Amino acid sequence: MSEKLISQKPEAWENGFNLIYKPDTAGGSGTSEFLSNFLGLEGIENAGSPGGFIPIARLRTLAEAETLQTRLRKSGVEATIAADEIFNERNPPIRLRAIEFGGGAAKFRSFNGDRIFDISGADVATVIIGSIYQITVESTVNLRRRSGQKTNETESFADEIIMDVYLRGDHTGFRIMMHGFDFSCLGDKKMRIAAANIVLLAGRLSEFAPNAAHVEDYDRCRKLLDEVWGLEETRDSQGLRRTGLGRVEISAASKRSNLVQFTKYSRLQAIFG
Known part of the structure; x- marks a missing residue:
């Protein structure tokens, strides 16, 4: 069994680096058990669906993320590094107040203002x-x-x-x-x-x-x-x-x-x- 990872998580306000895992890349309950033991994660066996993506770790520095990525790869688990900033979560999606379907297209109407987006x-x-x-x-x-x-x-x-x-x-x-x-x-x-x-x-x-x-x-x-x-x-x-x-x-x-x-x-x- 691999040694359990010990790493201090960054604070919520810090810019961290995430390891992103796609459940069907390695597959099997053995992978879930390994990640649960190695990363100390609870509930990973029920998380995500084939084809989806889940974060399995968030670290303070890129160097820490790259080290973890290498250790996971040696154990047969592929993960991608993603910086916090790419999610831009402080700027949420445009809120809608209505959608109109018709003629094989749709109009998305914004909640604030009168912006209309024509969507196929x-x-x-x-x-x-x-x-x-x-x-x-x-x-x-x-x-x-x-x-x-x-x-x-x-x-x-x-x-x-x-x-x-x-x-x-x-x-x-x-x-x-x-x-x-x-x-x-x-x-x-x-x-x-x-x-x-x-x-x-x-x-x-x-x-x-x-x-x-x-x-x-x-x-x-x-x-x-x-x-x-x-x-x-x-x-x-x-x-x-x-x-x-x-x-x-x-x-x-x-x-x-x-x-x-x-x-x-x-x-x-x-x-x-």
């Missing part, structure tokens, strides 16, 4: 669908108490299905979200539940662009992606508040979301597909 089925290269979520924890601390004890903490969870569409030769892409999108293009198949409509729209796009790659395994990959790319975490202090009887409280909210992670995964499929 042959233009569409990749369609990715998955679930995004946000966990929000709001806490209040009584500053008058010696221990700074939390007086209240609430947690909320929100999720929705999201779909990205990429054209050939363009890695910017278009984004469709459940809320704020007009599903009238589904005609009499349109349902009252937005989650059902976005799945139906994915099927409609499959008919419109039969030669495009349709990637639907993001949700299955999330455990692995959480280990390699992690979630985006933010914290917002809401300041001091006096509540009477000399009590002073400070409130804060922390949020964890996989939206940026989904964008990176989405762009990965578009760039490498």
Whole structure:
């Protein structure tokens, strides 16, 4: 058994280098077991589908990435190096508010402004669908108490299905979200539940662009992606508040979301597909 890799992961804000693996390049449960043991990854045996791409490591420097790439190759595993910057995840795909199908073509209407993109089925290269979520924890601390004890903490969870569409030769892409999108293009198949409509729209796009790659395994990959790319975490202090009887409280909210992670995964499929 190969010695387990020990490497310090770069911070989320640092420009790192990723090892990208295509599950069907080596194949077999033996490869998954090797990667799980060597890289310390959980859930890799369920991640990705033949023909898709997944990140299996993120390192601080190109030299570290090249060293790992060589070690993997000696074990029969081929991986490609990709710098963080190619994903450009801070500039998400163009959000759409409507799609109009007709005459073998489609019009993509932007959510902000009145931009219209005329698209043919042959233009569409990749369609990715998955679930995004946000966990929000709001806490209040009584500053008058010696221990700074939390007086209240609430947690909320929100999720929705999201779909990205990429054209050939363009890695910017278009984004469709459940809320704020007009599903009238589904005609009499349109349902009252937005989650059902976005799945139906994915099927409609499959008919419109039969030669495009349709990637639907993001949700299955999330455990692995959480280990390699992690979630985006933010914290917002809401300041001091006096509540009477000399009590002073400070409130804060922390949020964890996989939206940026989904964008990176989405762009990965578009760039490498």
